Amino acid sequence: MARAKKAITSTIAEAVVSIIKGHWVTLVNFWRPTVCERYPHKDKSLDYKPGPGYKGDFALITDKEKGRLRCIACQTCERSCPNGCIRVVPEGKGKERYPAEFYIDVGLCMNCGICVEVCPVDALTMTPDYECSVHDPRDLVRNIEQLTERGLEFDEVSRVK
Amino acid sequence: MPVVRNGGRRDACPTTNSMETQTALPTEELLINMGPQHPSTHGVLRLVLTLDGERVVEAVPHIGYLHSSMEKIAEASTYQQYVPYADRYDYLNAMGNEFAYVRAVEKLCGIEVTPRCEYIRVIMAEMNRIASHLVYFGCLGLDSGAWTPFLYCFREREVVLQLFEDTSGQRLLYHYLRIGGLRNDLPAHFCDKLAEFLDYFPDRIKEYDDLLTYNVIFRNRLEGTGQLSQELCRRYSISGPNVRGSGIPYDVRRVVGYSIYPQLEFDIPTQEEGDAFARHLVRVEEMRQSVRILKQCLEKLPEGEINVKVPRKLKPVVGEVFERLESPRGELGCYLVSDGSEKPWRLHWRAPSFYNLQVLPELVRGAYVADIVIILGSIDIVLPDIDR
Numbered sequence: 001m002a003r004a005k006k007a008i009t010s011t012i013a014e015a016v017v018s019i020i021k022g023h024w025v026t027l028v029n030f031w032r033p034t035v036c037e038r039y040p041h042k043d044k045s046l047d048y049k050p051g052p053g054y055k056g057d058f059a060l061i062t063d064k065e066k067g068r069l070r071c072i073a074c075q076t077c078e079r080s081c082p083n084g085c086i087r088v089v090p091e092g093k094g095k096e097r098y099p100a101e102f103y104i105d106v107g108l109c110m111n112c113g114i115c116v117e118v119c120p121v122d123a124l125t126m127t128p129d130y131e132c133s134v135h136d137p138r139d140l141v142r143n144i145e146q147l148t149e150r151g152l153e154f155d156e157v158s159r160v161k
Numbered sequence: 162m163p164v165v166r167n168g169g170r171r172d173a174c175p176t177t178n179s180m181e182t183q184t185a186l187p188t189e190e191l192l193i194n195m196g197p198q199h200p201s202t203h204g205v206l207r208l209v210l211t212l213d214g215e216r217v218v219e220a221v222p223h224i225g226y227l228h229s230s231m232e233k234i235a236e237a238s239t240y241q242q243y244v245p246y247a248d249r250y251d252y253l254n255a256m257g258n259e260f261a262y263v264r265a266v267e268k269l270c271g272i273e274v275t276p277r278c279e280y281i282r283v284i285m286a287e288m289n290r291i292a293s294h295l296v297y298f299g300c301l302g303l304d305s306g307a308w309t310p311f312l313y314c315f316r317e318r319e320v321v322l323q324l325f326e327d328t329s330g331q332r333l334l335y336h337y338l339r340i341g342g343l344r345n346d347l348p349a350h351f352c353d354k355l356a357e358f359l360d361y362f363p364d365r366i367k368e369y370d371d372l373l374t375y376n377v378i379f380r381n382r383l384e385g386t387g388q389l390s391q392e393l394c395r396r397y398s399i400s401g402p403n404v405r406g407s408g409i410p411y412d413v414r415r416v417v418g419y420s421i422y423p424q425l426e427f428d429i430p431t432q433e434e435g436d437a438f439a440r441h442l443v444r445v446e447e448m449r450q451s452v453r454i455l456k457q458c459l460e461k462l463p464e465g466e467i468n469v470k471v472p473r474k475l476k477p478v479v480g481e482v483f484e485r486l487e488s489p490r491g492e493l494g495c496y497l498v499s500d501g502s503e504k505p506w507r508l509h510w511r512a513p514s515f516y517n518l519q520v521l522p523e524l525v526r527g528a529y530v531a532d533i534v535i536i537l538g539s540i541d542i543v544l545p546d547i548d549r
Contacts, residue, residue, distance in 0.1 A: 018375050018376045021372075021375070022372045035319065051326075051327050053330045053345065055331050080242065082238055082245060110249075118473075160328065160330070
């Protein structure tokens with residue numbers, strides 16, 4: 001169904017009205033508050049902080065009473081990761097089992113959070129840190145020292161409240 | 162206007178004004194590539210165009226530049242592991258894709274989810290529809306040379322994305338829906354923030370209309386461009402706002418009535434004309450209807466549990482299932498075959514963009530080259546959705 005043709009006078013009148021209306025909208029928006037931020041602020045405290053439950057960089061939680069990592073190196077996270085970006089090297093047997101090495105390739109990770117959900121002892125968490133970029137791609141593989149250090153400020157798994 | 166092919170001679174083209182002077186000059190048809198690196202193809206679509214002057218004689222879309230084996234990956238991962246992949250092919254409608262996949266698996270396993278979970282899923286799907294249509298609106302403005310509406314649309318989309326981030330922990334690829342439930346309940350401030358957004362958003366849509374939709378330059382550009390007849394819609398199995406712009410009130414939310422949609426009041430906006438402007442009007446009206454749906458959902462949102470118990474090792478019975486729902490681009494279907502093991506035997510997506518793109522050669526035949534950009538923008542394709 002085609003549209004009907006209009007007279008030239010009504011088209012001109014419409015054009016004038018629509019252009020004035022459009023300019024009015026831009027004028028109104030000119031006085032609205034700015035929403036864009038110049039992201040890397042000089043003062044780091046002004047940077048955006050995501051809320052709890054954000055799927056950012058990883059951390060291993062330390063059990064502060066026992067003074068050791070909560071992780072029991074059961075390798076459930078390794079098996080359930082869709083991309084296979086986790087590698088855990090267990091050491092010891094039974095209750096003494098602990099991760100000797102723990103690698104997460106953040107470059108391969110798609111931040112789905114399945115590893116955190118399947119953990120039976122809530123030892124692994126995703127933190128609100130979103131600045132994961134490095135100069136060398138090999139540094140994207142997080143090792144156990146980096147993960148432990150990042151986890152020191154966490155007592156529990158970061159969850160949405 | 163149809164172009165008569167006559168050995169590529171200029172005198173066959175009805176656009177030529179002074180035919181007598183031009184018949185002596187033989188001309189040839191020109192073959193050019195539009196894309197895959199063309200900024201207005203919304204990704205990496207390659208169109209091979211046969212041109213007669215400025216008019217298109219033939220257009221052949223070449224797809225597959227973004228192929229990522231999304232369907233094959235499903236055969237190698239368990240049912241739970243595939244949910245984050247479902248986000249990744251139609252990235253503007255990630256929640257909707259998850260919704261389709263999760264519903265298919267639940268249907269296969271016979272899992273019933275809780276009422277609160279259903280409501281939250283519908284809230285998420287409708288918010289995603291608003292976000293997706295805002296991207297469409299802004300990009301159509303860009304395609305037709307209007308830069309400002311894009312910025313305003315992204316300002317409003319940011320509010321929706323922030324709510325998604327607070328809820329699911331990600332801004333674009335959420336992985337929020339789970340088989341038998343959700344990742345977590347809504348955060349404490351969610352309902353208030355969303356209600357606030359829904360209060361002012363209809364006024365903002367009116368502003369966009371004043372700025373872009375009823376601008377006379379934009380209207381003249383869109384009206385009569387890319388006429389899509391009802392017959393073409395049926396032949397090519399077009400769905401979504403494209404088919405509603407041609408006057409067929411086909412919406413899976415109404416036709417199938419999945420989830421809680423039968424309990425909600427909303428209209429199916431249609432336009433009779435079938436051109437790019439009609440499709441545009443349908444999408445704008447759909448945003449208003451989504452606001453209506455979201456307001457009802459917030460009112461009726463029940464309390465209670467969000468998750469039901471699902472075994473960690475999910476082994477459905479042998480069988481197959483097809484589940485469809487309405488994505489912002491049209492009818493999204495998920496076909497799943499189970500052989501009784503932990504992994505799907507086969508998964509197939511009925512991707513709406515793929516079907517909608519097939520009609521493009523018919524729409525652009527006889528149009529100007531510059532109109533291709535408008536027509537492509539008005540059928541609203543997402544390239545990973547086409548290539549999967």
